[in-house]
Amino acid sequence: MKTAKPENTSAEQRLQSLRAALLSDEQQHVAELQRQLDALRQELAQQQLTPEHLAPLLAESLDLAQSSEREALAGALNAVVAESVKESVRADKDSFAEALSPMIGAAIRKAITNALKGFNQAINQAVEHSLSMDGLRWRWEAWRTGVPYAQLIMRHTLPYVVEEAFLIHNDSGLLVAHASSSGRSKVDNDAVSAMLTAIQDFVRDSFAVGDGQLEEVEIGGRMVWVINGSRMSFAVVVHGTPPVSLREDMDELLQRLHVDYAEEISAFAADGKMVEPLVEELQDLIAGSLEGARQLQPKGRIKSRLWFWWLLLVALLSFFAWNGWQQWHQHQQLQAVKQQLELREDLIVMDWVVRGDVLLARGLYDPVFGIVDQGDYLPEGLVPEVDWLFAPYRSALPEAAVADKREHWSVPPSVDLVLRDGRWRAHGEASMAWVQSMRALAHLGLPHPDVGLVVVPEAELAKWLADRLPSGVQAKLQGQVLQLTGRVEMADELLLAEELRHWYAGNLLMFTEVDTSALRRVRASELLRLGDLVAQQDLEFATGVVMSPAGWASMQQLADRLKRWIELAADEIDARVVLFHDATELAARRAEKLRGLLQQQAVMLEVVVQPSEELVQSDTVDAVGVVLKQQPLPALAITL
Amino acid sequence: MAAELTRKLCLIGDFGVGKTSLVNRYVREIFDDRYLTTVGVKIDTKVVEVNGAPMKLVIWDIAGTEEANAVYRSYLRGMAGFLLVADGTRAYTLDNALKLKDSIVQQMGDLPWVGLLNKADLVDEWEIEETHPALASADSRWIKTSASTSANVELAFERLASALP
Known part of the structure; x- marks a missing residue:
């Protein structure tokens, strides 16, 4: 079986060879397909699409998507x-x-x-x-x-305002509702409405543009916009540049009104009675446009306000005129005050201007002429506020020099001081003390005024003289000469001479000369001696009132002495002889006899007979007194 | 006198029958007569008293035309009544007016109307016999008017106003 096996193997090999010989092209083709299929599978598994794959599909795919998935596609691509x-x-x-x-x-x-x-x-x-x-x-x-x-x-300011709005019944052209921004229209709105409809009809029918309508009429700065609805048209008169949205708003409003007021519109078609709620709607529309553009007033209203501006103008003119007059008047018054100020020779006005409400017054004044008080010159309330500043200075005016000297010498007001030929001369009436002080200056060689013409009041001079002249001496001023009268004791005379010398030496005299020629010298000691002799005179009576020869001789001696006394005493000394006697009748008779005898002897003195309690009763005239009436000379007593 | 009620009236008749003169006699003029030759219509208003209530008449004085064209028909739309005007010194204008009236009645229904035989002052030129069928009937709606003397103009408008619905 072992051999069989190679046989089987070779058969297999042969079949393979045959197959390869017969089907080699197909096998290669299949293998290639298999490889391509694997590659595709692999690609699909990896889902890797290449641009090359998509390119042919992209346009087609987008075309498809835009018709079916338009919105999604737009969103995706956005x-x-x-x-x-x-x-x-x-x-x-x-x-x-x-x-x-x-x-x-x-x-x-x-x-x-x-x-x-x-x-x-x-x-x-x-x-x-x-x-x-x-x-x-x-x-x-x-x-x-x-x-x-x-x-x-x-x-x-909004760029537009809706001035008028008409809602017009399409069929009749009658006015369904109307509103105006000014409240009243000048023209008959019903007629306007009808005419607008007529023009609409005319335009539409004349130009035969199908459903076309007259939508906009532009007149000057105003536009008439017409929105056509199914039963009513909506026309507005717009001033300014309305936004496109206004037309949309009107369109919307018209549609709403058609729905909301369907019944009223039908009723209007029957009775032609203006629809009040619609009027309100139109008023709202106008008010809405006015709210933002309240300022864009129709021309008529601006004109109607002209009266206000005229009134304002008149008021302003009146105000300015009044104000102008007021200022002019104030200026005049101030100028008058300034002129008055300038009358004062020493015063120099440097600034005299009104700034705003304030008067600015600046200048110089010489204090010797007195101060410059605004109250003395400016009337109360002439200027709201016063800035008053006058500074003192020393002027070179003669008046200033006079004033200066007067102050320096304390010249009393009753005395005038003048500068003549380089010398200061005073004249008038002044006190003795002042005159003397001026003379003292002169005495010391200091600058002084000539006081030769200054008169001292009589009473003061008299007192002054009385204080200085001895008693019994009277003074009287005769022009420039002082006359002394009366009598003076020898001792006093010396004193008087000394006083006069002193006056002359001190240049204190306000009279050029003292006349003493009328002054009588009195010898007081002689008078006293005579007085003593008179008092010691013995007067002897023989019997009764008959004087003894010795007594007679004594009586004659007494008379002589009294006459001598009278002579010495002159008229200035007023005296009398008093014959005192005791209480006996004989003594009184003897005194009386003696008085008669003295009178016979021409004694020019008053002789009085007077009883004296001090005398012891002895039938004799025991005492005779000579009493001088005038004081201060001592009384002379004569004892008999 | 403020009127709450408004009515649209039309004045219909041939050229030269005196429509515009009749209106001018009757109302305060608002628009210029030139409107007639431009847009073919002139509108005036007049407030009258009907049964003790004020009524505002919006009077469309439509220019005379040979035929009732589209514009003409548009102008008639929505009217509450009309005044048919003929010239008594041109008999054919009465025939034309009657034809127009028939046409209107046919299209717009039986609207109130009053006929005006105008130029009644031109007695010597008068052409229309009293025996004309339109005038002879007892309920004749025709009135002799004169735009020159204003005779019966007021009467014609008032009669139509009181006949309006």
């Missing part, structure tokens, strides 16, 4: 596309810009046009409101908040 666009812009800006420019150009033009329109309107408003109350209020607000004025205007 981020990628955005990133891709960014990347390509970064990589090649120019070609990107080139591709976009036709579109962007148009968009920018449109945006700029709109922006300029809005800006233009904002400028118009700004100009229009620059002087309005709102404008002023915004300026205040700008100042207060620090926000720029321009920015505030933009904030306060």
Whole structure:
């Protein structure tokens, strides 16, 4: 069997060889297929898709996805596309810009046009409101908040306002509801509504544009927008530049009104009665637009406010005129005051201006002319506030020199001081003391005024003289001469001479001469001696009232002595002779007899008879006294 | 007099029958007559008293036309009644007016109307016989008017206003 086995093996080999000879191409092909299949399997197992695989499928796949899975695809690609666009812009800006420019150009033009329109309107408003109350209020607000004025205007002014709104019944052209921002319309709204409908019809039918409608009419700065609904049309007159969203809002509103007011609209078709709730709706719409754009007023209202500005203008003009007059008047008054000030020779006004409410007055004054007090010159309340400053200075005016000297020499007001021929001369009335002080200056060789013409009041001079002249001497001023009268004792005369010498030496005399010629010298000692002799005279009576011869002789001697006394005493000394006697009748008679005898002897003195209690009763005249009436000379007593 | 109720009226008739003159006699003019030649209609309003209540008439004075074209029909839409105007000195205008009326009634139903035979002041040129079928009947709605003398103009408007629904 061992041999059989090789036989079997060789048979196998032969079959193999035959198979290889017959099927070698197919086998190779199968092997290749098998290899490719394995490779595919392996690829599939690894799920590795190569770009080469996907490329042919991508376009087809995207096409399929955009029709069936559009949103998902858009979502999926969104981020990628955005990133891709960014990347390509970064990589090649120019070609990107080139591709976009036709579109962007148009968009920018449109945006700029709109922006300029809005800006233009904002400028118009700004100009229009620059002087309005709102404008002023915004300026205040700008100042207060620090926000720029321009920015505030933009904030306060919306670029549009709905001025009028019409809801028009499509069939009849009748007005279902109407509202206006100004409250009243100048034209008949029913007619406007009908006419608008007629024009709508006319445009639509004339131009035969199918369902096309007149949607917008532009007149000056206003636009009429028409929104057509199934039963009603909605027309608004808009001032300014309304946003596109307004049309959408109107469209929405119209649709809602159709639904909400279906019954009212039907009723209107039957009775033509304006629907009040709809009017309110329109008013809300206008109010909504006004809320943001309250400032954009219709021209008519601005005009209607003109009266206010006129009133304000008149008020301002009146105020300025009044103020101007007030200032002019104040200026005139101040000038008058200034002129008055300048009348004072020493006063120099340097500044005299009104700054704001304050009068600034500056200048110089010579104090010898007195101070400059504003109260003496400025009327009360002429200027709210006064800044008054006048500084002292020394002027070279003669008046100033006079004032200066007067002060220096303490010249009393009653004395005038003048400078003549280089000498100061005083004249008038002054006290003795002042005159003497001036003479003292002269005596010392110091500057002094000539007081020769100064008069001292009589009473004062008399007292002064009385204090200095001896008693019994009277003085009287006769012009420049002092006359002395009366009598003077010898001793006193010496003193008087000494005094006069002193006056002359001190130049203290206010009189040029002292006349003493009328002064009588009195010898007091002689008078006293005579007085003693008179007192010692013995008078002897023989019997009764008859004098003895010795007594007679004694009586004659007494009479002579009395006469001599009288002579010495002159008229100035008034004296009398008193004959004292005791209580006896005889003594009284003897005294009386003696009095008669003295009178016979021409004794020109008064002789009185007087009883004296001191005398002892002895039938004699014991005592005779001579009493001098005038003091201060001592009394002379004569004892008999 | 404020009117809560408003009614649309149309003035219908041939060219030159005096529609505009009739309206001008009757109302305060709001729009210029040029509207007639531009858009073919001129609108005026007038407040009248009907049964003691004010009623505002919005009067569409429609330019005369040879035929009732689309624009013309649009203008008639929504009217509560109409004034048919013919010129008494031109008989054919009455026939045209009657034709227009028939056409309107056919299209818009039996609306109240009043006929005005205008230019009644021009007696010498009068062409329409009293025996004309439209005038002869007892319930004739035709009134002789004159825009020149104002004769019966007010009456015609009031009669129509009181016939309005």
